[in-house]
Amino acid sequence: MIDYDVLLEQFKLIIKESGLKYTKQRELIVKYLYDNHGHFTPEEINDALKITYPDMTIGIATVYRTLTLLEDAGLVTSISFGAQGKKYEFGLKKHHDHLVCKQCGIITEFYDEVIEKQQHEIANKINFKMTDHTMKIIGVCQSCQNLTLTRNNS
Amino acid sequence: MIDYDVLLEQFKLIIKESGLKYTKQRELIVKYLYDNHGHFTPEEINDALKITYPDMTIGIATVYRTLTLLEDAGLVTSISFGAQGKKYEFGLKKHHDHLVCKQCGIITEFYDEVIEKQQHEIANKINFKMTDHTMKIIGVCQSCQNLTLTRNNS
DNA sequence: CTGACTGCAAAATCTTTGCAAAGAC
DNA sequence: GTCTTTGCAAAGATTTTGCAGTCAG
Numbered sequence: 001m002i003d004y005d006v007l008l009e010q011f012k013l014i015i016k017e018s019g020l021k022y023t024k025q026r027e028l029i030v031k032y033l034y035d036n037h038g039h040f041t042p043e044e045i046n047d048a049l050k051i052t053y054p055d056m057t058i059g060i061a062t063v064y065r066t067l068t069l070l071e072d073a074g075l076v077t078s079i080s081f082g083a084q085g086k087k088y089e090f091g092l093k094k095h096h097d098h099l100v101c102k103q104c105g106i107i108t109e110f111y112d113e114v115i116e117k118q119q120h121e122i123a124n125k126i127n128f129k130m131t132d133h134t135m136k137i138i139g140v141c142q143s144c145q146n147l148t149l150t151r152n153n154s
Numbered sequence: 155m156i157d158y159d160v161l162l163e164q165f166k167l168i169i170k171e172s173g174l175k176y177t178k179q180r181e182l183i184v185k186y187l188y189d190n191h192g193h194f195t196p197e198e199i200n201d202a203l204k205i206t207y208p209d210m211t212i213g214i215a216t217v218y219r220t221l222t223l224l225e226d227a228g229l230v231t232s233i234s235f236g237a238q239g240k241k242y243e244f245g246l247k248k249h250h251d252h253l254v255c256k257q258c259g260i261i262t263e264f265y266d267e268v269i270e271k272q273q274h275e276i277a278n279k280i281n282f283k284m285t286d287h288t289m290k291i292i293g294v295c296q297s298c299q300n301l302t303l304t305r306n307n308s
Numbered sequence: 309c310t311g312a313c314t315g316c317a318a319a320a321t322c323t324t325t326g327c328a329a330a331g332a333c
Numbered sequence: 334g335t336c337t338t339t340g341c342a343a344a345g346a347t348t349t350t351g352c353a354g355t356c357a358g
Contacts, residue, residue: 023338
């Protein structure tokens, strides 16, 4: 995993090159996603920052604006959940896809060489210029399956 | 592709078994998705029905409620687009995945045996009980690529 | 008849925008 | 200083809900 200091430098560089400003709020959001690997809604990020930095006021609008900015810059990526918003995660990890448990909502990441390769082939076959892809496997994770069993046996 | 009459029977059966009622509105929405293969937002469906059946009033709420019902019944499936809602499509086709052009928004469907198989293997490996999956390849379709070329050359 | 369904409008979510004040460079 | 960013609140956009009337079975 990339070092936080290196990440910060990269972030500052992107900021500078775009003629934008480097602010505390932006850093905190990047830092939060870096430190807490996982998938968060804008609101979760906002709430967490409010708790961690009670003396700072960060508006939810800023979180949205920053996440959009960070996504454009490639520092974070998002994953959609139906109509009910997006979740964001730190984006400079190796590309991966997601398994989503529809019972507890937990998201597990995976990477599979065969799938990656096949996707390129599919896109190439029809002259589609692939820039990105997402894959979600939806189902029930092992611990939720166990829970169900337990409940049935009791 | 399944016959419309057969589909209707199946739909009526599902309705009856759930103790629900068979209404004109529900039929029209099923019919619309059957006749117009493609991917539609609830609003698009609502607008289209308003035009096709000017003498019927179908509330947007009914479209939402019906789509949820139909999705639960497996007659339609949905594909999410970030925070900006879902699109629905007729769901009794053979399973397939999507290529989404980020310029014109056109959705192309594909089915790939290798990917399907690999997904099962990934889920099995970690004891994840897969019930569904979605895969989106995002990029630029051939005609949008051509447009860009044309624009650059002119 | 009874209970489900509908349309409407209001409410609830989630996200974006306008604006004056504050902050980065 | 200049121009961007921020927080707030208001506005938008999308989806859901409450309710009285309507309709299917």
